Structures are given as C-alpha cells and as structure tokens.
Amino acid sequence: MSTSISPSPDVVLPCVSQWGRLERNDDVVMRRTTPSGLEVFLPHTDRDDWAAHGYRSREEYLFWSRKVCGLACLQSLLHGWTDVRLAMGELLAQALDWGCYVVEPSGTVQGLIYRPFMAWVNARFGFGCRLVERTPIHVSSREVRPGQVLIASVSPEIRDPATPEPCRGGHLVLVHAVHGGVVRFHNPSGYTHNSDSATLPMGVFQRFHADRGILITRPS
Numbered sequence: 001m002s003t004s005i006s007p008s009p010d011v012v013l014p015c016v017s018q019w020g021r022l023e024r025n026d027d028v029v030m031r032r033t034t035p036s037g038l039e040v041f042l043p044h045t046d047r048d049d050w051a052a053h054g055y056r057s058r059e060e061y062l063f064w065s066r067k068v069c070g071l072a073c074l075q076s077l078l079h080g081w082t083d084v085r086l087a088m089g090e091l092l093a094q095a096l097d098w099g100c101y102v103v104e105p106s107g108t109v110q111g112l113i114y115r116p117f118m119a120w121v122n123a124r125f126g127f128g129c130r131l132v133e134r135t136p137i138h139v140s141s142r143e144v145r146p147g148q149v150l151i152a153s154v155s156p157e158i159r160d161p162a163t164p165e166p167c168r169g170g171h172l173v174l175v176h177a178v179h180g181g182v183v184r185f186h187n188p189s190g191y192t193h194n195s196d197s198a199t200l201p202m203g204v205f206q207r208f209h210a211d212r213g214i215l216i217t218r219p220s
Contacts, residue, residue, distance in 0.1 A: 054089025
C-alpha cells in the first residue's frame, strides 16, 4: 500500500553519494562477515571517482569513501541550506582537523564522532546541533520539520529493507521528512533507486536504527 508524503521545503536538499557519483552506488558490495560485521567495498574505480571530489589518490578515496556517509549528509545540508561548496576531500580534511574521525595505528577508524562533529558544523557553518541518544525513531522523528533534520545512525543494510536480522548502526542517513508513519530519507550508500528520498514505514526503519543521531537545525 502506498503512502503519500506531504511536501516539505527540505525536499530541496539534494541527495549526495558518499561514493562521489550516485550511479556508483549500485556497484557497492556489502557482505556480512560476522553476525555483527559488514564488509563494504567497491570492486573497481577510476580517476573520476576520486580526483573530481578532492581526494589526493585512488587509495585515499577507497579508504575514506566507505566512512564518509556523515559528511555526505553534511554536503546535502550545505548545498540545500547555504552557498558553501566544498569537495568531499576538503570536508574530510576539516573533519579530521576537528577530531571527527580518529585513525588508530592499526588503520582502524573511529568515527564519525558526534560531539566534535557538532562543534565543527556549528562553529564553521552555523548549524544548530542536538545529540539524540537511546531514542527510537518514532520519538526522535517528532523533531523533524522544515529547517530541522535528523542525521540518524542505521545499518548500511537499510538499502535492502528485507534484510533479516540486520545490524543496527554503523551508517548515517539524512531524515528530512516524516508523515503518516513513513520516514523519508537520503541514503548516501543506497542503490540509485532508493538513495534519493527513500521511504520506509517507521517500523521497518526502526529495525535498522541504533536509536541515536544528531538533530541539525538550519542557520537562521
């Protein structure tokens, strides 16, 4: 049964792919490695995937493009709400300077770390931020309105809503409208058919949701 969504001024927020080009999303492979672990990778790439988006090398792109879903959400907000235009490589450099990601000696990356991210986007871009923790989507989504969105922590497997017993968390999406029990969101790593303003019933979205995220308010 289809459910209509009331128009929202925030539909002007563009969907941004963490992989650089939205059509690349269909090439992304997600593979369960353990009951709680996922491997996410691109089987092939070319110069257009990294040079045009501010990365210094193919290796840098392949390493970071798996981890910049939150920065893709931020790019969506910058393009929709401001005149700031920064390539992903530039955003990543700033995020690293602010401690939004921490690279361990082993190569493991911690992040996106919420509190440094909130301090950065407030100081640099004027966005209001509020941390949401231990809060299911039917509660946090009440705060979503024109000029206020939710960057929500979900499983990357949300691109395949029928996934049984999905992980919860590990990926960020941009919830920009909620109406009639349906969540509308941009997924930086979804397929081309369900990245831009994907819709899921709230109960389905909750299966993937880690009950945390960040409410972001448009600069006044």
